[in-house]
Amino acid sequence: MDKPIIAISIGDLNGVAPEIALRAHSQIREFCTPLYFTNYEMIEQAAQLLNIPIPSDFDIEYIGGSFTIRPGKVSRESGEYSFRSFQKGVEFTSAGITHALVTLPISKEAWQRAGIPYRGHTDYLRHRFGREIIMVLGVPQLWIALYTDHIPLRKVPKKIRTGRLTEFLTRLYPLFGSERISVLGLNPHAGDGGVLGDEEKKISKAIKRANKGIGKKVFRGPLVPDSAFAPHIREREHHYVALYHDQGLIPLKTLYFHEAINVSLGLPIIRSSPDHGTAFDIAYKKGFSINTTSYINAVNYAVRRALL
């Protein structure tokens, strides 16, 4: 395979997605053949608002639809359009026409307004493929798999159950691409011997059981969360399991805000995305430079996975 063909779902056209696609095209063109799921009229509209020329090799897979772009607004039309773009990208990739899917950011609120019965990309993929998906975020030197993701913090401690975590770790191992994975504790100082919480006992058991099942000591921990990402620890640890959203995303975004990407593991297709949203507050605004690093990293990841 020469350059993989990457399906790019166009995201919410009222947000920063089309600007990112247009601005980063020449860079990603160097290592892949992008195929954008949209139509010429819509891209032309975005390009004119942004005053960016459409590159001559900006290949489009037609998604019908026509509406006026309203910069920074949550709209039904834009929500529906972004969903159809994404859905077709999934089907093309599932059929092998495209080798991987990179999704530009959509608005969950806009999906809701359009009556789409999925909370977001991951929710749809879970239903479409009937699989549990593991949400992984990171950069090449720091990958974080989330044991729980978009739930209130108060619901997290109850989810720490030995059996469930053992299953999660066992499923994660063949997908995560590492023989050394650090599992964080839940409580301050990882419970300090039980004085500051006792969920660490269950975490320890799950680690032991998962390692036993795999037949080698892949998982280690539970690590004291606050020092787990200290510079001297990060020198040797590159793969982590965080038990809740902010436990993993705070250190990641503190260090690599613009670089980090989002990856869905456990699917029959390769899917990645930039780790940011529609950025409605700065979309189409003069004087704001849109950072394309996360998107380019997401495409790069998809390409490397496709070439394996």
Added chain:
Amino acid sequence: MDKPIIAISIGDLNGVAPEIALRAHSQIREFCTPLYFTNYEMIEQAAQLLNIPIPSDFDIEYIGGSFTIRPGKVSRESGEYSFRSFQKGVEFTSAGITHALVTLPISKEAWQRAGIPYRGHTDYLRHRFGREIIMVLGVPQLWIALYTDHIPLRKVPKKIRTGRLTEFLTRLYPLFGSERISVLGLNPHAGDGGVLGDEEKKISKAIKRANKGIGKKVFRGPLVPDSAFAPHIREREHHYVALYHDQGLIPLKTLYFHEAINVSLGLPIIRSSPDHGTAFDIAYKKGFSINTTSYINAVNYAVRRALL
């Protein structure tokens, strides 16, 4: 006042504390007059084990006691001794003989073994002065005040109450030394409009009430926790309120593991300490270099506060 006199409680002699005191002496001597709460025999014993000479101007305030140092061990004798050193340091500082107190790390377990009825330094200070203490950790460019500290994560959400948080913020403001303080949300994406938790409503109310009481907009938030410490946010935000231990300590230690210090606000005396423990695992061991940065920063902070 020329150089402030700083009381240094000697910490647990079985840990890294005496090595830190001996190694950093000449550096802190440049900006303060340290007074070490120990006795010559004990320091001589530590110095011989470490093969470090005792500096000629290593001034000692006598704390009676004699026992054999057992490197890396939790011991009753060492626990009791570290408590008496600390207690006398508190009294000297409270009486104004010393201008501030820097506490070297003790072992909470050793205190327990010695039958000392306090869980640690802060617990003792709370009782001694009959005041609520606010635990603050940080470096000059990033300070974090903890709303809750050493409690299990599952107990945190229930502690988020409007009245209690309003009081905390109101008490923090005159102590924290900033006119611009960021308060974090509790949930992923700060609750995402209530979909991922609703404690943010109470946090918002507390912020408004505290600002109203103070008469100006000092507090802002609740901020989305995962992006609150991103590089471009840290450029302008230097004072944060974290709602739980790891929410504040993960980003701090990820960035400044060796530099960060611990400060007790709300006391009639100035007290700071290095933000690390006894490090029993490497105490008195050859081939391990003990990092003195956090300690030196803690002394420096105490000196600057004493000079105000």
